[in-house]
Amino acid sequence: MTERPDEAAGDRMSLPTATPAEVRAELWDRVRRRPGLPLAALALVVTGVVAGLAIPRALGRVVDLVASGGHQVSAVTTPVVVVAVACLAQAVLSGFGDALVARGGEEMLADLRETALSRAMATPLDRLERSGTGDLVSRVSADVSVLADAVREMVPQLADAVLQIALTFVALLLLDWRFAVASLLVVPLQWYAVRWLLRHSRPVRRAERVAQGTQAQTILESVDGVHTVRAFRLTPRRLALTGDRSREVRDLALLSTRIGTRFFGKLNGAEWTGLSALLVVGYLLTRHGGVGIGTASAAALYFARLFDPINGLLSSFDDVQSAGAAAARVVGLARMPGAGDVHDGDADDGAAGEARPEALPMTPSEPAVSLRGVTHAYVTGHQVLGPVDLDIVAGERVAVVGTSGAGKSTLAKVVAGVHRPTGGTVRLGGVPQDELPARRLRRTVALVNQETHVFAGSLGDDLRLARPDATDAELLDALATVDARAWAEELPEGLGTRVGQGGLRLSPVRAQQLALARLVLADPPVAVLDEATAEAGSAGSRALEAAAEGALRGRTALVVAHRLTQAVRADRVLVMERGRIVEQGSHEELVAAGGRYAALWEAWSGARG
The missing domain is CATH 3.40.50.300 (P-loop containing nucleotide triphosphate hydrolases)
Incomplete structure (x- = not known):
């Protein structure tokens, strides 16, 4: 793990921040420790998504029946029953799958938080003093809070979105490969939007996390040294400094919001372009007899079903950046070697089930x-x-x-x-x-x-x-x-x-x-x-x-x-x-x-x- 050049200034050095590769390695290692829960969650979510894919196909069948002049209610009974059963199955399976994803994430986060605290307590005090207590406090409070929100909400949503996008594209291919090609027209526009977001959002998110740590440090120093502040009449100066730090955090948060708003506009443009292309392809294919109107309708419904998962996935990149920055700081703390020890739970002497280490024997032959x-x-x-x-x-x-x-x-x-x-x-x-x-x-x-x-x-x-x-x-x-x-x-x-x-x-x-x-x-x-x-x-x-x-x-x-x-x-x-x-x-x-x-x-x- 490397110290960033901007993390050290003179003798003041921030606690280490993990690289993206180190974050992935740490998270993958923790997933492998409990593989049963992630696999069960994946199976439930996949089954739920597959059940949902039956809905557009069944509705397309209804359109074909109506277009062919069928007026008997019994003709649409089967497709309607399929839609009802598929909706119920998707809701139940996806709900349980998301719950398992969140549960696994919470367990992993709790383990990561305990390891981070263990490393912090095992770190020499002068190392923590040089970095400032605000840095440590912001990691185990604000950064962990960001990760907790991600685990409870973002991770299940992302898992659903990725699977829905992948399996829906497969469904479009099965309908007609030309529908799948038309839907791909949206990819370059979305790719441009994501690249734009990463270029503008990443440095802002990183600066925001650092600013929050500096703000916490300033507040803690003022509170801990309140008697000194009052004795030397430094209250106006400390309040002004706290105000400066708070305004810096506010300005970065507003800048991040403006970047997110522009990003959503780019996504809306990509969405309109993709749907227009698919409708044009559907019109041409049905006009020349390549596919039925029900199949074209099903393709449009499939693409419409992609709006929420694609927008959710792409718009979450802003939150992913924030969660990634928080994860890098928490994992950096968790992977930091303790004072001469590198094992989990190092700071928990005498924990349940563990033998307490023996103290060094003191003998008359050597000074204590x-x-x-x-x-x-x-x-x-x-x-x-x-x-x-x-x-x-x-x-x-x-x-x-x-x-x-x-x-x-x-x-x-x-x-x-x-x-x-x-x-x-x-x-x-x-x-x-x-x-x-x-x-x-x-x-x-x-x-x-x-x-x-x-x-x-x-x-x-x-x-x-x-x-x-x-x-x-x-x-x-x-x-x-x-x-x-x-x-x-x-x-x-x-x-x-x-x-x-x-x-x-x-x-x-x-x-x-x-x-x-x-x-x-x-x-x-x-x-x-x-x-x-x-x-x-x-x-x-x-x-x-x-x-x-x-x-x-x-x-x-x-x-x-x-x-x-x-x-x-x-x-x-x-x-x-x-x-x-x-x-x-x-x-x-x-x-x-x-x-x-x-x-x-x-x-x-x-x-x-």
Whole structure:
């Protein structure tokens, strides 16, 4: 899968977009996984179309009977019964066939959506940060919505249209080959119309999808950074930017509509030309005795029956372009390799029926965490970390302190595998981090930061995200470890209480305790806390520090300390400045040394006093 040149600009890179060949390969592979449903749907739709083809032939027979002077009602009974039975059979068979097509498409789309989300969750965070969350959100929301509409409506219609066109042309050939030739006169005009549409619509559709992603990114940035926007009085500027992005989406949508309107006009012209040609041929053939008037009437009816499927098929090219652009973005996400793993369901550790991967064993012979010459740069040429050399032995708790911008969070994310180092190597239990499959990396080291999220659902389901097979007793034990069992059991429905959006809103302290309880359930040998107690405020700091103490017990830990009381309890303290470790040692050793940490401690102690 190739990155398009317009997808990368400097250090900002969009998520990959699949090529048409990759989209076809992905969809064909998913169809082959469940061949029974597509084959059954095809059989029903074909049978329904064939039944419908009997209708014009029967009506042509009626015309012949009337033209020959037959006035007996019984003479037309058989053709009328054939028409009635054919109409009923076509409706029933086509209806069931379309339902099966839609069902198969929905199942395939659901599988594709799950795979896309799995890849997104397995992708290194810095990759997603460079592309922007708006790009990801638009793919799994707007693009998936476009594909869902296509699966429910467009795919069954297209399947019917293609089969009706092909089989109706065969029926015209069986009537008289000259009718079939006359009907082909419309093809060059329709081909020109389609080529015109593709030439004008394709770039507009692509630009529209990109503009929608940019619009979503702008809105998300404004909402996520609302406090910063208000603090710096940026509201008018952000509103103006959002308005510009929205007008860009609107203008592209209007342009797309104008292109579609002109396309329909070209189709109407082609339709008039084809029908006129067929009527002229029918007149000449009946005049010279080549065919009967009933046969000519049947041919005209066959061609008239093509109006809806042909126009539907050709006019859907605009929607096909939109669905194709959406499919390329969703498939591009689904085919994107995860962080060191390329299997479906990679992000679902411990899914039902799957064994959870084993964490790396930590032995005294190798450091649990080892960094050698590690550097990192978010923007090329602007290094924010390193070089850093660091060993953390199994069971050791290391606190990281320093001023804002010193590189503490970057170091934490590199150790956790969220960011890949620009240079140097990271080893976990003696194994290079970049050689670990994503699932095993997540089982070995886990990161908890201050940005907690409470997922919508029951409290128990929220906790089971870390271990799907955990029993209620294990969930309560994990909550007890972080001093949260008491308030959890006091909830109206206990573990069954709905939390998150649409449910009970948890305080910042309780939300962070929930995150720490998930850490306990995941049970990684290495834990990284990046200011995980920062959102508590003074009132909840003691509760969260106690919760963190329980969650880290028995683990190797790297703790970015928001409060120096966390550094006091650590086995070792690292002081960072400008991306480098400038001091390290125990709390007592660093205070006695009178260096940067001593100054920080003095300022902290004085402020608290």
